Amino acid sequence: MLAQIASIIAPIFLCACVGFFWGRFDKPFDSRMVTMLSLNLGIPALIFSTLTKLEVPIDAFLRIGGIYFIATLCALIFGYGFCRIFRIDPRTYVPVLAFSNAGNMGLPLSLFTFGEEGLALGICIFVISSICGLTIGPAIFSGRTSFDVVYRNPPIYGILAALLFMAAGLQPPRWLANVTEILGGMSISFMIISLGVAVSRIKVQRLARGIMLSAVKLMLGFALGVGIAESFGLIGAERGVIILVCSMPVAMHNYLFAERFDRNSSEIAGMVLISTAMAYVTLPALLWFVL
Amino acid sequence: MGMIAELSDVVLPVFLCAAIGFAWAKLKFPFNNEIVTSLVFNIGAPALILATFAKVELSPTALAELAGAALAAYAAFGVIGLAVLKFARLAPSAYLPALMFPLTGSMGLPVCLFAFGPDGLALALVFFMIGIIGIFTIGVTVAAGKFSLATLLRTPAIYAVIVTVILEITGTELPQWAFNTTDLLGDIVIPTQLIALGVALAGLKVSSMGRSVSLAALRLGMGVLVGLAVAELFGLSGTARAVVVLQSAMPVAVSSYLFAQLYKREPEEVAGMVLVSTGISFVTLPLLLMLVL
Numbered sequence: 185m186l187a188q189i190a191s192i193i194a195p196i197f198l199c200a201c202v203g204f205f206w207g208r209f210d211k212p213f214d215s216r217m218v219t220m221l222s223l224n225l226g227i228p229a230l231i232f233s234t235l236t237k238l239e240v241p242i243d244a245f246l247r248i249g250g251i252y253f254i255a256t257l258c259a260l261i262f263g264y265g266f267c268r269i270f271r272i273d274p275r276t277y278v279p280v281l282a283f284s285n286a287g288n289m290g291l292p293l294s295l296f297t298f299g300e301e302g303l304a305l306g307i308c309i310f311v312i313s314s315i316c317g318l319t320i321g322p323a324i325f326s327g328r329t330s331f332d333v334v335y336r337n338p339p340i341y342g343i344l345a346a347l348l349f350m351a352a353g354l355q356p357p358r359w360l361a362n363v364t365e366i367l368g369g370m371s372i373s374f375m376i377i378s379l380g381v382a383v384s385r386i387k388v389q390r391l392a393r394g395i396m397l398s399a400v401k402l403m404l405g406f407a408l409g410v411g412i413a414e415s416f417g418l419i420g421a422e423r424g425v426i427i428l429v430c431s432m433p434v435a436m437h438n439y440l441f442a443e444r445f446d447r448n449s450s451e452i453a454g455m456v457l458i459s460t461a462m463a464y465v466t467l468p469a470l471l472w473f474v475l
Numbered sequence: 476m477g478m479i480a481e482l483s484d485v486v487l488p489v490f491l492c493a494a495i496g497f498a499w500a501k502l503k504f505p506f507n508n509e510i511v512t513s514l515v516f517n518i519g520a521p522a523l524i525l526a527t528f529a530k531v532e533l534s535p536t537a538l539a540e541l542a543g544a545a546l547a548a549y550a551a552f553g554v555i556g557l558a559v560l561k562f563a564r565l566a567p568s569a570y571l572p573a574l575m576f577p578l579t580g581s582m583g584l585p586v587c588l589f590a591f592g593p594d595g596l597a598l599a600l601v602f603f604m605i606g607i608i609g610i611f612t613i614g615v616t617v618a619a620g621k622f623s624l625a626t627l628l629r630t631p632a633i634y635a636v637i638v639t640v641i642l643e644i645t646g647t648e649l650p651q652w653a654f655n656t657t658d659l660l661g662d663i664v665i666p667t668q669l670i671a672l673g674v675a676l677a678g679l680k681v682s683s684m685g686r687s688v689s690l691a692a693l694r695l696g697m698g699v700l701v702g703l704a705v706a707e708l709f710g711l712s713g714t715a716r717a718v719v720v721l722q723s724a725m726p727v728a729v730s731s732y733l734f735a736q737l738y739k740r741e742p743e744e745v746a747g748m749v750l751v752s753t754g755i756s757f758v759t760l761p762l763l764l765m766l767v768l
Contacts, residue, residue: 187651194652195659202518202660211513217505221670224504225495296655358480359487362589366488366669369662376659377514 196292196376197464203380218378226371227287227314228342233364234307235346236356237300242347248305248422249312255412255430256282256316262404276447279321280455281401284432286313289379289463292372293428297471298421305425311343317435325445379436383457391458394451398434398459402466406431424474431470433459481768482761485589489582490757492666496673506674511667521635523661524600528639529649530658531597537715538643541598544709545605548723549575551701553613559693565686569740572614573732573748574694577725579603581668582756586721588665590764591714598715602722604636610730619738675729676753679746687747691727694752695759698724699766717767724763726752 206213235245263281267274284290287310294306349356356364409430413423434456442449463470499506556574560567577583580603587599611627627633642649649657681687702723706716727748735745 191651191655195656198656199659206514212507212510214505214507214510217507217510220504221506225670292659358484359491362484362488363491366492366585366662366666370666373659373663377518 191296195296196289199373199376200380200383200460203377203382204384205380206377207381207384213378213381215378215382218374222371222374222378224338225367226374227339227368229364230291230368230371231307231311231339231342232346232356233361233368234300234303235343236349236361237365242350245308248426249308251412251416251418251426252309252312252429253316255408255426256313256320258412259283259404259408259430260320262408266400266404273447275324275327276442276452277397279317279324279441280397280434280438280452281404283317283321283435283438284313284405284429285379285435285460286310286317286429286432287375287435289376289460290429290432292376293432293467293471294425295372297428297475298424301421302425305421306429309425309429311339313429313435314339317437321435321437322441322445325441325447379460382436382439382453383460391454394454394458398455398462401434401455401459402431402462406470427474428470431463431466433463478765478768482764485586485764486757486760488589489585489669489760492585492669493673493676496670496675497677498673499670500674500677506670508671508674511671515664515667517631518660519663519667520661521631522657522659523664524604524632524635524639525649526654526657526661527593527597527600528643529654530593533594533597535643538598538601540709540711541601541715541719542605544705544711544715544719545602545722547708548602548701548705548719549605549609551705552576552697552723555697555701556693566740568617568620568738569735569745570690570748571617572610572734573727573745574690574697576606576610576614576728576731577694577698577722578672578728578753579606579722579725581672581729582753583722583725585665585669586725586760586764587718590721590768591717595714595718598718599722602718604632607632610728610734614731614734672729672753675732676750679732679750680743681747681750684747684751687744687751690744691748691752691755694727694748695724695755699763720767721763724759726756 203213259282260278263278264274266281267277286306290313291303291306291310294302294309296302298305355361406427409427412418412430413426418426434452436456439449439453439456441447442452496506552575553571556571557567560570560574579599584596584599584603587595591598607630608627611630612622612624615626616622641647699720702720705723706719709719711719727745729749732742732745732749734740736742
């Protein structure tokens with residue numbers, strides 16, 4: 185069991201460490217390039233490659249995605265309630281409390297914990313999570329809604345293409361499978377490394393509140409994940425992945441939007457750092473719980 | 476029909492990824508080659524070596540044979556290249572590295588992977604590593620005019636090779652967590668190097684084509700013939716033979732251009748060789764694959 189958990193956590197932890205020390209030693213790194221490569225090529229390729237390889241039935245995708253969408257709505261409501269009760273700015277902290285790191289950490293954890301089946305579920309969730317995180321997120325931070333964010337999201341096209349193949353019951357030609365497989369493989373490692381680099385460069389401010397809010401995020405997410413899994417009667421990999429992703433640390437993109445819309449970005453960066461560090465400690469217990 | 480499909484499975488992914496890189500650069504999207512190279516050189520390549528050899532079951536004899544064949548091929552490239560350059564009265568310092576060291580990394584690795592799976596990749600890595608050692612010793616010596624072992628010792632891939640050899644000899648297996656980590660990190664290498672190839676091709680400044688074309692043709696023609704001869708000489712068959720021929724016949728390495736640029740040895744001519752030989756390769760690669768598949 186411990187060896188299995190180590191084989192799940194160590195790769196992510198060590199990859200993130202590579203990024204962390206890369207940043208610490210001030211080796212040059214270009215987060216914008218890595219983000220663009222991942223978002224425009226890697227993630228669409230990963231989504232296409234995994235979904236077509238696994239022949240995930242579309243209804244299962246719609247089901248698990250729909251369940252995660254409900255979980256996200258609940259997280260937004262609970263986050264809003266929490267902010268009201270403790271009198272902190274909801275426009276800054278609701279997205280931070282609601283959106284989990286379903287990409288950098290959720291995807292590889294789902295893969296390593298439940299294999300290819302877990303990765304497929306993780307990707308379904310990741311797509312919903314990125315749609316919500318990249319539309320509702322900036323809408324809350326900025327105070328306006330923006331539809332162009334949806335159709336300018338390349339992963340959407342990856343999934344649309346995959347859905348076409350799945351609906352037609354076709355396997356993609358080998359060359360397309362080869363291309364998307366290598367480009368998809370690139371994105372997972374790139375994202376974890378850039379997570380480490382970003383964490384190494386974040387200035388930690390207002391530590392106490394950051395620690396408190398990070399703990400709230402992780403506990404809220406876990407409670408929500410278990411609650412959702414129970415109420416929908418999920419079992420096995422579906423239950424595990426939903427709980428895992430809900431319990432992930434604060435999503436990285438929150439930091440980017442907070443910076444862009446000038447909402448306490450350094451504190452949010454600190455929360456990304458602290459919740460990620462906490463997650464590394466809570467992961468063994470979490471994995472033990474879901475496995 | 477089956478043959479065409481089989482060829483496109485190998486050639487199209489390589490071509491497409493390079494084309495993506497080319498378009499990426501033309502669209503002026505950010506691509507910092509220095510950072511990507513540094514990540515691949517320090518992290519990705521050593522991880523890929525460790526993970527690939529942990530994945531395959533190849534006998535040490537087969538690997539040693541391939542290393543021998545690779546050495547022989549590089550030596551032949553050196554001798555033939557030097558003779559032709561002397562005959563044509565061209566400076567070896569500018570052109571010999573380009574003739575001697577083909578694009579065994581960015582292009583050779585994915586071609587061998589897509590054609591023969593992990594076994595092909597492992598054998599191609601042996602050929603590639605012999606070339607890396609050659610570039611950092613002979614290549615640097617020829618281009619810079621002085622010999623230095625420091626660059627080689629600062630290459631993390633060398634240590635990955637040493638660890639792999641130790642693991643092979645002692646029959647030790649990588650623990651699962653270490654395998655997963657290196658596998659994950661190694662995944663960076665092939666796609667980023669192909670994209671970087673496209674980006675580099677988009678940024679090449681080419682002046683005169685005339686000499687570049689004949690030297691590019693020499694690289695490819697010599698590559699096929701030497702590859703076939705060495706494979707015959709070492710009695711290789713199957714995947715090993717194919718890998719030796721394919722790797723020998725790769726186009727001029729982009730790194731030769733970087734060297735030429737670094738040491739100011741006719742970089743624009745070498746750029747022309749890279750561009751022309753890579754362009755020809757995209758056409759001749761299917762033929763070459765038909766020859767060895």
